[in-house]
Amino acid sequence: MTTVPARGGLPGARRAGGPRPRPHHTPAMRQESRFGWMMFALSGLAILVFTALPIVFTLLLSFFTWDVITPPQFVGFQNFQKLASDTAVIHSFGVTGLLAVLIVILQIVIGLTMALLVQQRKSTWARSIFRTAFFLPLLVSAASISIVFSYLFDTNFGVVNYYLQLIGIAPVDWMNSPAGATATIVIVAVWQKLGFVFILFVAALGSLPQDVLEAVSLDGSGPIRTFFSIKLPLISPTIFFAAVIGMIDAMQIFDQPYVMTKGGPGDSTTTTVMLIYRTAFQNIDFGYGSAISVVLFLLLLLLTWMQFTVSRKWVFYS
Template structure:
């Protein structure tokens, strides 16, 4: 057995150094005030009390939930539709599958730079096409009304491929006998989708949902490159707020407190999903 631990050692060391140690350190740091230069000063629950009184935190929390509530259903619906279409056995399926998965392979930073050019008000590709139809496109990234929408569009595009692959694998695992029996009984396409397809891929839907929730609450790259959290605070989200407090305002204790609030939010939502899965997830 010793050689098994030998091969696992590099991964275990990385896990301890880059996951466990920072997590434990941030927990203790949340009870201190520290600016990276002076000695940490014990603050007790001071950081959490400040957080509870921070009006900006409420706005940022609302932005995070808006991003999550919109991005998840839109992304999952589109991914599921794409997976259903690719599951029809049409010519070029492998090519389409690759094309849809390419955004997942691309770096988030590189993708955001491309989308920043697409959304550019005066010279961007999107407003250029809108202009062809006589539509004066808005300042996608400079308008408080459109900035969050722009980030949502880019985020949905970025993760469609990953969710699509999960749904496609589940769809391909459904026995054809079920559909043939439904055809014999005269079932239409909607009936088969509602009573066969959707229930039998519910386990993959549950996995995609959990991953999407965690992913959406940890969004950072898009905000940092596309909008810097602006205009105003219209696209400021929790992880970006943690970053600015830690590395711009040098309030590492406060940033750690926000990080643990984020952890608790994700944990609670995940536990609720785990508890409710018995009511709608079907494991075959």
């Protein structure tokens, strides 16, 4: 089966020590132990201070109100009660979920189709040209490319509407209508991250058992049937992996809506991270911003947990 999801599981931690560590009695062992700590110290300190503790602090802050000027005030579950009936927050989760689902589905469908088609190419240079084409967008920053796409999708002067008009389609109000703005953000995000999914699928398709595929082909099975009855089930763990990783990534979307739509029109593209940004850094409400962060964090944790449990099950079956 594909190696990627298989290695994604946690059990590596158990292999870590090799032989079970013995009690640290001899001076040599104590010295080795001290050396190990010294080697880990720098990474460990940075990870502790800037990743591990901030998780705890986010959780703590979510039970306070704090505007920096006056000292923080403990409010218990008030932030979460407010959040549960705050239409702006609920709406932002809806917006984020819709964007993420659209982005992930398109990424997987296009990425898998492209991987299958590139795999059919025999010459190495053709493969590498196509691979580079899908890879190139990964090198551009999301902020820069959002600037570029906001020009390309400009309603009056944009290149996209110009060509649509040539084939008889009325100019689309891309960034000024809720549906258009959603579509534009989805297009940019898919355009930028497709290379990642594409590479995953190329690796998965390359590792399929060749003897099975040859046997099926000799039996006279056409390419479409081979795909749906053999290849698709075999690469389903990779599809699932790409879907969950893609969801985790897309649920944090910020750069594209911030640059292209500012969350508008109205709040039709105000994602959860944009709302956290506004609440915490524009309205200076650190407590409420933290409460929204906690909810987003738990959602993402759930997705990560799904990835681990389900992929482990699949690995077992193969």
